[in-house]
Amino acid sequence: MSRVNREKLERTLKRRFFYTPSFEIYGGVSGLYDLGPPGCQLQNNLIQLWREHFIMEENMLQVDGSMLTPYDVLKTSGHVDKFTDWMCQNSKTGEYYRADHLIEQTLKKRLLDKNTDPHDVKNIENILVTLDGFTGSELNRIMQKYRIHDPVTNDVLGPLAAFNLMFQTKIGASGQLKAFLRPETAQGQFLNFNKLLDINQGRIPFASASIGKSFRNEISPRSGLLRVREFLMAEIEHFVDPLNKSHEKFNQVLDEEIPLLSRRSQESDESIPVRMTIGEAVKSGVVENETLGYFMARVHKFLLKVGINRNKFRFRQHLSNEMAHYATDCWDGEILTTYGWIECIGCADRAAFDLTVHSKKTGRSLTVKQKLDTPKERTEWALEVNKKLFGSKFKQKAKVIESILSNFSQDELISKHEELNKSGKFSCQINDEVVELDKSLITIKMKSTLQHVREYIPNVIEPSFGLGRIIYCIFDHCFQVRADNEARTFFSFPLQIAPIKVCIATISNNSNFPSIVKKISQILRKKEIYFKTDDSNTSIGKKYARNDELGAPFVITIDFETMKDDSVTLRERNSMKQVRGSIDDVISVIDRMTHNPEAKWENSTLQLSPIKI
Amino acid sequence: MSRVNREKLERTLKRRFFYTPSFEIYGGVSGLYDLGPPGCQLQNNLIQLWREHFIMEENMLQVDGSMLTPYDVLKTSGHVDKFTDWMCQNSKTGEYYRADHLIEQTLKKRLLDKNTDPHDVKNIENILVTLDGFTGSELNRIMQKYRIHDPVTNDVLGPLAAFNLMFQTKIGASGQLKAFLRPETAQGQFLNFNKLLDINQGRIPFASASIGKSFRNEISPRSGLLRVREFLMAEIEHFVDPLNKSHEKFNQVLDEEIPLLSRRSQESDESIPVRMTIGEAVKSGVVENETLGYFMARVHKFLLKVGINRNKFRFRQHLSNEMAHYATDCWDGEILTTYGWIECIGCADRAAFDLTVHSKKTGRSLTVKQKLDTPKERTEWALEVNKKLFGSKFKQKAKVIESILSNFSQDELISKHEELNKSGKFSCQINDEVVELDKSLITIKMKSTLQHVREYIPNVIEPSFGLGRIIYCIFDHCFQVRADNEARTFFSFPLQIAPIKVCIATISNNSNFPSIVKKISQILRKKEIYFKTDDSNTSIGKKYARNDELGAPFVITIDFETMKDDSVTLRERNSMKQVRGSIDDVISVIDRMTHNPEAKWENSTLQLSPIKI
Known part of the structure; x- marks a missing residue:
């Protein structure tokens, strides 16, 4: 998608209230967004599919933990000391910049500049590849060396300072209990390990999962929905014997073909991922073990199901300097958008890090006891x-x-x-x-x-999903322009993801139509099919266009024939094809297709009469 | 339910990990709880039913707003100044007390004390009825008059101070943007009023809704899940013409009979609610208008559906001094538990309060424009x-x-x-x-x-649900003791609320059983029926008991017959009745009953063979 279309996309999303900056009438707060009705509905559908695909499929143990988290927990987990970004301030304007973003932005411009010394070009390219893992002093050295100043005013910037990214607050009347808003849902799962193991009858492996908001006090968030201060996560903590990371169901995903950009490839300057089956990847050691491989394959399947373009996805392995303080290995699931490759999923091996530190700090054993034969x-x-x-x-x-x-x-x-x-x-x-x-x-x-x-203390394999980012990528990948008319756009959301499944439209605002609308509404409600009604005094063409912008897969059109013979028109969004049939038959088609992702329009509508447009 | 059984209930809930104090291995933080797998699953079911019953039924516009909320918004809404409780401190122990709770607790004891002056008794009774609405100086006067001291040490307490109940934090690198965690989801809906009206094509009435966590920094929370610092709410903001608060679908609920304890009854010392149909209630003016009445009826229907006991529910109207600063009228939906009557739902008429103050503050019009004929x-x-x-x-x-x-x-x-x-x-x-x-x-x-x-600026009718409290009340009302055995308990959750619908149990840990378990699991997964497996080496009686404590309505038992003829036993939780049939037939019964709340065990199992126990 082009940048022009990105603007078109974001305008459409805001106009149809998929999302909006929070508190907009107060001027907004950067990095905070509200989802409006269609965005919210899409999010509900995504959560529902995630629960079916992951929680239900593996009988995972879901936990809903507190967001408010006391200081001690996050001190122990390493977040108080290490969940930081480096920032610097322009003392004249008061503006703060995140150092790595500023370096990236400035150096990318230098690359495009013909006057840049060819020797520098090579150095800069190296820096950009490994920037994610740089320490404060390394970032400082680069800021100095490349004379990186304020991008707006060109002022010299102040020294780098570490900024902790957690929101701080205090609990209770005395104000003495320091707390943070959680930066991830994972800690709440680790702290409940003993209880989870207990209700799993002491057996391992098993996984827990949480879906909920987490928080990150970004220094100066831009890039819209992709960098926000409050975000919906879904995290799986799969607890496994460190001596046996095989996976019972690995053979079910053996043939899933996945694009992998390994650490080694990146170190040899490769940027094109290698497509291979997850079976090969684990066998050849590119992916370290079956459990990690199993989840990578399942993640891949999930993303395709929810509308991510197969050709705009890759798994990229973290470089060794790039990993979070708790991880020993990590593959990021990255999705290509007009903002570049976006990290939407992290599949990390957290080893025994978290359980070990919490156990040491609290003196509570967090172990598995395995009876030896x-x-x-x-x-x-x-x-x-x-x-x-x-x-x-x-x-x-x-x-x-x-x-x-x-x-x-x-x-x-x-x-x-x-x-x-x-x-x-x-x-x-x-x-x-x-x-x-x-x-x-x-x-x-x-x-x-x-x-x-x-x-023993089990190891943890953690697939962690930024659901908000995935939602933006779904918008990006599903946004389409009609071949014959640049001004007409639509969202090709998969049926199960579409916020609204069907729109009931009337051909005019004739006073006989409302009772038919009501009748159809009642049937749809009973079948739990989300719908909306468009009975305004607008042309049917305009109604179709409006509906396409919402991405509803179907429109049921009520016209004057309906009053005579109970027949309605059913229109499909992607193909714009139309068929005609009785209200009951048409709703059956929608019902079947909505509940069966494999159903094809052609096969599902055989009993209805095609309409030539 | 007796107090003895309350302890039994709470022990069961913790043992089966319906919930647990958050951060328990760190000593916990009062007022913060995690839901474990069955609690979480029940919460998912409750949310799902709420969405169907309210959002889908009325085509409400759902919004998912930010929890972090800037100071200005909550200053304007009145929460900075008025969302407070009065507290006092014991300067020797450092302990803080919430003044109204302390007064209530102390005076209730005095009522039971035979030495209390009969004249005081009458006064104390009056105070207890109207306590909720007292100002700081009124509370202070009572503390003095009745010499209310520290209940533990009997020390004299310090002066009353107002304590704002919002958690404060700061947004951004500069730390200059003061913010709070939202105390309600409503403000996020009000601020988006223009966008909501726009996507509703400028028409009124309509409702928006939000489901999400809100926060309240309670002074010294006790009473478990009922008074927490972080809680799940579901709020509806129904926008309506102030000159016309009729409701299109009111005639559909006319006959819903509801127990009402009006302001007037309370002022005449009545404590027994009057049962009347909502039709009568609105006609006679007990309930002010159709819209409020419609929602009260819908709330009532919802609570019965999710397992609340019809005889332990009432709507109590707020006394005039008791209402929140934004409300002009309010009926609380209260549920009776061993902790007394608990406010779980508030149906408030917020009039034009919020839209007016936000409009004045921001200079943005938040009005409906109605074309006059x-x-x-x-x-x-x-x-x-x-x-x-x-x-x-x-x-x-x-x-x-x-x-x-x-x-x-x-x-x-x-x-x-x-x-x-x-x-x-x-x-x-x-x-x-x-x-x-x-x-x-x-x-x-x-x-x-x-x-x-x-x-005009529309009025707002707001049904607001504390879902966490409703969950506790469901636990309370569904907790049952077997008539023949005091030690055996079960949860009689309605089918649609039960966390797990069915348990697959094996009669022993015979090595032929796992493949049958797997086969049944796959069928259940395909039908999206949540299940668990109990293939441990435990007696089947113990497995049934364990399952009853989780409240799963059904158990499928695999035994040696199953290996021969594919037949299994199906056991129903409440009646403990058992029937026998093929795997497919048994799953059909479960499927039909799970998706149809009206289905009866007797009718649904006609084709299976009863077993005498």
Whole structure:
């Protein structure tokens, strides 16, 4: 789609109230948008399909967690320290810029500039590829080196500062409980791990899922619906044995062909993804394991179902400097729009990061206990606590300290053992405080045990969806211009995604029509088919055009014949074909097609009479 | 339900992970809860039914608005100044108390105390009835008069202070844009009024609706799911001509019988609601108009559909001192639980309050323009502005000032006219500033005009639902104890509300069963029937008990017969009746009953063979 058409698209979306800037009559707030009726309806349909495709298909355990999240949780998860962007300010105008976006924007312009030194061109190209993962000091170096100034005023900008992207607030009357609006739904799932495992009867693998709003206090959001401060996410946390990441249903997706742009390809300057089946991808090691592969295939199937163009999608693997602080591997599902490739889905391997940090912080075990068929003898370093002394010395803290000690690795135990032998004591960091432990409290020695149970912290594979971004991409990919008339546009939404399935239109505002409209409405309601009515005094051609802009797949037209023989015209949106039949027959066609994504217009309308236009 | 059973209920809900305190492993935060899988699924079902019952039935225009809301919007709506509770602190312990709750709790105890003066008893009873609407100074007076102290320590408490209940945050890098988390979804609908009216082709009445989370920073929330800081609401804003509050479909609900506790009854110390049809209620003036009555009837129907006990519901009209700052009349839909009568729904007449204040503040007209069939001549005071001078004097502000002037009432115009005649000028409050206007800028005179259009700000009837509270009430009303065994409990959820429709249980963990489970699973998935599987090594009796606690209406049992002839047992939850038939026939029964709320077990299972237990 061209940029001209992008403007046309966004005008149409606003005029038909798919969305609007929030608080527009107050001047709006950048990065905040409201969905109007058709946008909202489309979002409902997308959520419904997502639930069927993912939650129902895998019997996932859905959780609806709190958005308000206390400081401690997000400090532990790493978000307080690492969920930041680098920004700089123009001290004259007061304007803030996000450093990486500013560098990208400025350097892209330099690339187009014929006067740029060819040596610089190569450097700039390298920078642009890897920019996403740069640290503050690297960004600073580039700002200096390439003399990157305010793009509007050309003023020199102030020094870079880290800006935490979470919205802060306080809970309760005293105002002492610091909290944030969640930056992701995932934490709420991790914290409930034990309960989820319990209702899954202690078995693994299983997945939990959440659908809900998350928040990100963007520095200076532009690019409309694609960069917002409040957004709808759907996240899956699939908990899996770290020693076995195979997937029971992997053979069902083996042949799904997917465009992959691997880390290695990107490092060799490739930008065209390789199409291969997910079976090959896992076999050849491009995708690390079956579980990750299974979800990538399922994500791909889902996107095609909801209206994403097969040729405008790719999975791109994160470069090693680009990953979030919790991830060990990540493939982004990216969709091509007029704004470029947009990250809409992240399939990350979070390993045991989150469960481990929360367990350490709270002293609560977050593990799977697997009964071993044959017990295993194991000789290893072990730490024993003198419970009595320990309890009386540390009181309520005893439990947390014990839990942290119990998480010591073999290497840590060896070094602490030496310290204990040498100086009779060792010290240990417990959250914010240093605790000293001596021989009377602690014994460390080699010990043989017969293990009947294997206890481990599971790994997490996380497919995370930005539903709001996917909605924009659906708009982008489904926006069409009629071949014979540039001014006439329509949305080719798949039937299950279309906000309104059918419009009941009258050929005029004749006073006999309202009772027919009412009759048809009642039937549609009973069948749970969303519809709208257009009984205004407008030409039928204009009504069709209006309807195309809403993307309703069908129009039922009531005319003077209807009064005589109960027949109506049924018009299909993409082909503009029309057929004629009784009200009941026409509604049957709509009903069948709406509930069956595979149904074809030609086959479904065999019993109705075609109309030549 | 007894208090003993309340504890049993809440233990069951937590054990089966219907819900849990959020961040429990971190010690939790009072007033924040997560829904686990069955709670979440029940919530999904409730939302789905709500959308069908309200949005679809009336073709309401759904809006999904931002939760983050700038200060200005909520200052204008009155929430910054009036969305407060009165609190007081124990300066020794640091504990905060909500004054009205503390008074209620203390005075209720005094009523039970035999030593309380009979004269006080009467006074206390009066206070308790009208407490909801008391001002800060009234609450203070009662605290003093009845010497109300800290209920735990008996310390004297500090003075009352108003506490705003909105969570505050800041938007953007500069931190200069103050914002709140929305206290209701309504404002997002009001601000979009013009766009909604436009896509409704300028016609009125119509309704918009929003489903989403809102926030309330409760002072010291107790009573579990009923008083929370983050909650799911569903709100309808029905825009209507203030001169005509009839409702097109009122005759469809005429005979709906509803328990009403009117303001007048409460003022005469009545506490038992009067059952009458909504037709009578509107005719006799108990309920003010058809639109309000229509929605009250629809609300009633909805609650019965989702599992609320008909005998534990009432509509109670607000006393005149009890209403929110924006309301002119309000009926609360209250549900009886072990916590007493709980306000779950408010049906408020917000009149033109919100649209008027937002229009005044922004200078944007939020009106309906109705074409008159016969133009009307009207002579009235009119204000004219010298556009040229006005524009050059006030620049960007000109528009706002003009809009405020154009909203002057006839009385205001008369008084300003006198001022202008007397002193040649008048002054006028424009937001935070006072502007002086003289004869060169303004003319005020009587004028006759022929009006072709009637322009008015519509009134708003608002049915507002606390879905989270309704969910708790469904739990409360559906929790049942088996007649023959006190230890056995079940949830008698209506089919459409039940989180899981069917459980597939195996009689043992025989290795031939998993393939049959898989086969049944696939059929259920295709029919979009939510199910779970219990193939653990537990007795079938225990599986039935577990299933009852989840409230799944059906269990399909696979046993050794199934391997031979494909037959399974179908068990119904409430009656514990069992029938036998082929897998296909049994699933047909479930499918039909799930999609048809009226279907009866007896009629639906005629073709299956009953089993005697």
